[in-house]
Amino acid sequence: MIMKELIDRKEVNDMTLATEKDKAFALAELSRRKIENTPKVIDNRSLYAGSDMYFYCDYCKALTDQLPEDYIPDPDTPKKICDECQSLKDLGWME
Ligand SMILES: [Zn+2]
Numbered sequence: 340m341i342m343k344e345l346i347d348r349k350e351v352n353d354m355t356l357a358t359e360k361d362k363a364f365a366l367a368e369l370s371r372r373k374i375e376n377t378p379k380v381i382d383n384r385s386l387y388a389g390s391d392m393y394f395y396c397d398y399c400k401a402l403t404d405q406l407p408e409d410y411i412p413d414p415d416t417p418k419k420i421c422d423e424c425q426s427l428k429d430l431g432w433m434e
Contacts, residue, residue: 365432366432369398372400373398373400376399380393390408392405392407393405394418396419396421396424397419397420398427398433399421399423401421401424403420403421404418
């Protein structure tokens with residue numbers, strides 16, 4: 340029984356460690372994506388009238404949406420966070 344508890348506790352520790360490592364890695368990847376993506380961001384104001392509009396992830400500047408100028412906004416449009424950052428946010432890692 341004691342052995343079992345020790346094993347259980349070790350598993351928890353390993354999991355915590357894995358999570359911390361994953362978080363550090365995920366956040367490092369996020370910075371890398373942001374540095375890589377930022378120069379590609381298109382300023383919608385620089386486009387001629389009638390052009391599609393481009394929207395980027397709030398966190399990493401990845402392209403999240405490309406919509407016609409007369410798009411109808413709703414809470415999910417344009418998309419503000421890319422899938423990758425959304426999963427980090429869901430984990431509570433985007434503080
Ligand atoms: Zn993102």
